[in-house]
Amino acid sequence: MTLLILLLVVALLLLAPLVLRPSLTLRHGGRLFAFVAIVVVPVAAGFAGLHEHVERTKTVAFCTSCHAMEPYGRSLHVDDVEHLAAQHWQYNRVPQETACFACHTSYTLYGDYQAKLRGLRHVWVQYAGTVPSQIRLYSPYHNRECLHCHDGARSFLESVTHRPELAAIRKNRKSCLTKGCHDQVHDVAHVGSLASWPKEEAK
Amino acid sequence: MTPGRLEERLRVAAALVMLGLVVELGSLTWRHPTAFIVFVLAGGALMAAGMLLFVQSLMRREDDHALVDDADRVVAGRRARGGQSAG
Numbered sequence: 001m002t003l004l005i006l007l008l009v010v011a012l013l014l015l016a017p018l019v020l021r022p023s024l025t026l027r028h029g030g031r032l033f034a035f036v037a038i039v040v041v042p043v044a045a046g047f048a049g050l051h052e053h054v055e056r057t058k059t060v061a062f063c064t065s066c067h068a069m070e071p072y073g074r075s076l077h078v079d080d081v082e083h084l085a086a087q088h089w090q091y092n093r094v095p096q097e098t099a100c101f102a103c104h105t106s107y108t109l110y111g112d113y114q115a116k117l118r119g120l121r122h123v124w125v126q127y128a129g130t131v132p133s134q135i136r137l138y139s140p141y142h143n144r145e146c147l148h149c150h151d152g153a154r155s156f157l158e159s160v161t162h163r164p165e166l167a168a169i170r171k172n173r174k175s176c177l178t179k180g181c182h183d184q185v186h187d188v189a190h191v192g193s194l195a196s197w198p199k200e201e202a203k
Numbered sequence: 204m205t206p207g208r209l210e211e212r213l214r215v216a217a218a219l220v221m222l223g224l225v226v227e228l229g230s231l232t233w234r235h236p237t238a239f240i241v242f243v244l245a246g247g248a249l250m251a252a253g254m255l256l257f258v259q260s261l262m263r264r265e266d267d268h269a270l271v272d273d274a275d276r277v278v279a280g281r282r283a284r285g286g287q288s289a290g
Binding site: 001004005008009011012015016018019022023025026031034035037038039042043045046049050052053056057061062065066119120122123126127 | 243
């Protein structure tokens with residue numbers, strides 16, 4: 001971030017002489033300087049800024065900055081290991097800072113880009129559309145996203161409940177979120193009345 | 204394009220890019236989904252406009268130079284022909 005700010009400040013400083021004395025470009029080498037100051041450095045700074053913004057979109061703080069997502073953020077603090085999202089967040093099974101993105105991106109070739117496009121659509125709905133009272137996934141949650149981390153882990157493979165169902169789980173024929181398995185994910189309807197962990201951080 | 208007009212266009216181009224960079228810098232201090240939109244739509248658009256104006260100014264200047272070069276060639280050709288007929 002410091003480097004990015006520095007790059008943006010350097011880009012601004014390089015542009016200042018062109019705004020104050022554009023006749024510089026008429027001198028020998030002036031056009032090259034103008035090209036570097038107007039195109040090369042700002043493009044580099046722009047891409048660096050874009051990268052920083054894209055990285056920020058992966059954070060829980062970013063996702064929960066929209067009012068509609070606040071209960072989902074609070075559900076990470078529920079003091080009950082039966083709550084899947086809370087358990088993953090509290091036990092560091094996903095990076096705490098980027099927990100939403102870790103589970104809600106598709107682990108496919110263009111999964112990250114699709115997630116970003118969906119994010120832009122969410123911003124559009126926030127300002128120009130109607131935020132639905134109940135937020136739903138675009139498609140049923142795919143086991144691929146769970147298996148991206150869990151498949152191959154001894155705790156997963158040797159689990160007595162997973163072993164007989166491994167083929168069905170891998171082919172997404174039996175969802176990990178099937179009733180009776182891991183069906184308690186984000187209990188946003190009751191999150192306000194549930195105990196939270198850690199107490200001082202929960203809102 | 205006259206040098207004065209070219210300078211003015213370059214000044215505007217540099218100012219637009221500068222404004223775009225300031226908007227981008229501002230958006231980086233704000234942690235909100237809207238900041239991303241401001242960064243891309245406002246900052247990106249201002250920078251792109253400035254860069255396009257800069258490139259267009261240079262291209263028009265190149266065109267002007269080419270016209271001057273053509274005119275010089277025509278004049279030189281006429282002079283050469285005039286010299287031959289006189290001789």
